Amino acid sequence: MKSLKLIFIFHFLLTLIYSESHGQFSTVGELHKGSTGYISQFGLQYIPTWSLTVPWPTALFDTEISFDINTTYMEQHSGGREINFELKPYRLWFRRSTDKLEIRAGLQKITFGNARIFRSLMWFDRIDPTDPLQLTEGVWGIRARRDFTNNSNLWLWGLLWNNDTKGWEFIPTKKNNVEFGGRFQLLVPQGELAFTGHSRIISHNDIPSYLEINSMPKSVPEVRCAIDGYFDLGIGLWFESTIIHADYGQDFPNWQSFLTLGSDYTIGIGNGITITGEHFVYDQNDKPLSTASAIQMSGLMLTYPISIFDNLSSFIFYSWDSELTFYYLSWQRSYDDWTFILNAFYSSDSESSFSFNKSLADFSNRGIQLMLIFNH
Numbered sequence: 001m002k003s004l005k006l007i008f009i010f011h012f013l014l015t016l017i018y019s020e021s022h023g024q025f026s027t028v029g030e031l032h033k034g035s036t037g038y039i040s041q042f043g044l045q046y047i048p049t050w051s052l053t054v055p056w057p058t059a060l061f062d063t064e065i066s067f068d069i070n071t072t073y074m075e076q077h078s079g080g081r082e083i084n085f086e087l088k089p090y091r092l093w094f095r096r097s098t099d100k101l102e103i104r105a106g107l108q109k110i111t112f113g114n115a116r117i118f119r120s121l122m123w124f125d126r127i128d129p130t131d132p133l134q135l136t137e138g139v140w141g142i143r144a145r146r147d148f149t150n151n152s153n154l155w156l157w158g159l160l161w162n163n164d165t166k167g168w169e170f171i172p173t174k175k176n177n178v179e180f181g182g183r184f185q186l187l188v189p190q191g192e193l194a195f196t197g198h199s200r201i202i203s204h205n206d207i208p209s210y211l212e213i214n215s216m217p218k219s220v221p222e223v224r225c226a227i228d229g230y231f232d233l234g235i236g237l238w239f240e241s242t243i244i245h246a247d248y249g250q251d252f253p254n255w256q257s258f259l260t261l262g263s264d265y266t267i268g269i270g271n272g273i274t275i276t277g278e279h280f281v282y283d284q285n286d287k288p289l290s291t292a293s294a295i296q297m298s299g300l301m302l303t304y305p306i307s308i309f310d311n312l313s314s315f316i317f318y319s320w321d322s323e324l325t326f327y328y329l330s331w332q333r334s335y336d337d338w339t340f341i342l343n344a345f346y347s348s349d350s351e352s353s354f355s356f357n358k359s360l361a362d363f364s365n366r367g368i369q370l371m372l373i374f375n376h
Contacts, residue, residue, distance in 0.1 A: 018055075023048040025374045026133060032345075032367025037078040045070035047090055047135075060097045066090040091138055105142045110157065112183060112196065113240050114230040117299040117317075118280030120240035120258035121226055122167040123198060124159075129301070130315060130328055132341055133373065139166060141179075152186035159200075168258070170211065174203040174219055181224075191231035198224045202246060215249025222246040235265040243288045253284040257291075276301040296320040309333050324348055341371040 023046060030041045049066035068090040075081040093106030113121030117129045125136040141159035148154075159179040165172050173179055181198030204216050228240040242258040262278035283294040297320065303313040315328040325348040333340045346366045 018053040019051065020053075021048070021050045023376055024133070025376075026371060028369060028371045030367060030369040032369075037076060039074060039076050041072060041074045043070065043072040049091070058098070061095070062097075063094045064091050066092075100147050102145045103142070104144075107138045107140050108143065109136060109138050110141075110143055111136075112155070112194070113228050114238040115228075115240050115260045115262055115278060116264075116276055117262070117278045117301060117315075118260050118297060120242045120260040120280070121196065121228060123224065124166050126167060129299075130330070130343075132330075132332065132339070132371070150187065152184070155183040155185075157181055168256075170208065171202045172206050174201045174206065177201045188229070190233060191229060191237075193229040194227070196224075196226040196228070211252070213248050213252045215251050217247060217249070220247045235263055238262045245288070253286050255285050255288045255290070257281070257283045257285070257289050257294075271305045271307075274303045276303075309335070337375050339371075339373040339375075341369075341373070343369040343371070345369075 026045045028041075028043045030043075032039055032041070046069045047066055048069075049064060051062065051064045053060065053062040055061075066089075067087065069087050071083070071085045073081070073083050089107055091107055091109070093104050093108040095102065095104040097103070110124045111127065113119055115121065119127075124139045127134055127136045139159055140161040141157055143155065143157040146154045157180065159173075160176075162179070163172055163175060177200065179198065179200035181196070183194060183196040185192060185194035200222050201219055202222050203219050204213075205218075207213050207216065222244065223246070224242060224244045226240065226242040228238070230236065230238040238260075239262070240258070240260040242256075244256040244258075245254060248254055259281040260278055262276065264274060264276040267273045267275065278299045280297045280299070281291060281294050282296075283290050283292065285292060298318045300316045301313065303311065305311050311332045311334070313330045313332070315326075317326040317328075318324070319326075327346045328343065329345075330341060330343045332342075344367075
């Protein structure tokens with residue numbers, strides 16, 4: 001009788017547990033013109049994912065494990081070739097969640113803010129606005145989110161073992177040091193407002209060689225503060241503003257300021273043309289919120305759904321200080337599991353490129369690209 005009870009309990013637990021495995025395969029072929037001539041590039045990437053969900057009377061427990069397996073082959077027409085292969089964890093987290101509280105630990109994606117193109121709140125990711133897969137490396141840590149009855153929410157996080165730079169960082173966090181921060185988001189009339197903060201320790205030993213920072217102390221704290229908001233006033237309006245302070249010494253500005261202003265609107269022509277525009281300002285100075293030597297960029301994005309299968313999008317980016325214009329045009333056809341994407345890009349300066357974070361592609365100044373994506 002006792003054995004039957006154990007068998008029944010084991011069978012009952014199996015019926016509660018839900019597991020799923022899926023994956024995403026993508027390939028890209030590209031021809032572009034760089035500063036040394038034309039370059040051909042071919043890449044393959046596979047992200048297998050396994051997830052497990054265990055419902056419980058008081059909470060839900062789930063986990064996700066995925067890996068990034070990719071290889072690229074690049075050949076310069078003037079001579080020389082390069083082959084790279086990489087296998088690394090992509091997501092590896094465990095979560096406990098209820099209606100009001102979610103706690104997630106492990107390798108995970110942490111993103112926030114409303115900007116679409118130039119994200120002043122790109123603190124822990126490097127999502128490319130032109131990447132149809134929206135891929136980004138995760139960070140190791142614990143993140144908790146508490147939702148309140150008035151639709152406001154509070155985020156708290158602690159990060160550890162992230163030895164590479166993240167987001168806008170140019171100096172990595174000091175090894176074996178914990179980063180911590182939080183975010184509070186609340187509803188306001190016609191929109192929402194949020195306040196975010198983060199603190200970490202950086203070391204003089206981790207300064208990259210291209211930065212001439214010699215008078216920085218051995219270890220210093222870096223503090224970030226931000227405010228952002230979104231408002232629906234017939235057209236969508238948003239902003240993100242970040243200031244970062246660290247004591248780099250006398251030979252490098254101690255303050256960084258970021259500002260993004262954006263808007264979007266859908267025009268009722270055909271199936272609807274969505275227009276998104278953003279302006280970005282970045283400055284390094286010895287005082288906060290300065291624009292004396294600011295780098296300014298503007299971006300315009302147009303999207304148009306041709307049919308239920310086809311979508312057309314276009315980006316235009318302009319750098320005001322370098323007077324560089326970057327054009328990007330993309331056509332996408334989607335089925336249930338397959339997606340075909342054809343991209344073309346062009347820079348107004350044949351010796352310059354527009355900096356994007358791409359896992360498989362390299363957007364230099366001019367070129368064409370074909371992508372094939374399969375989800376299973």
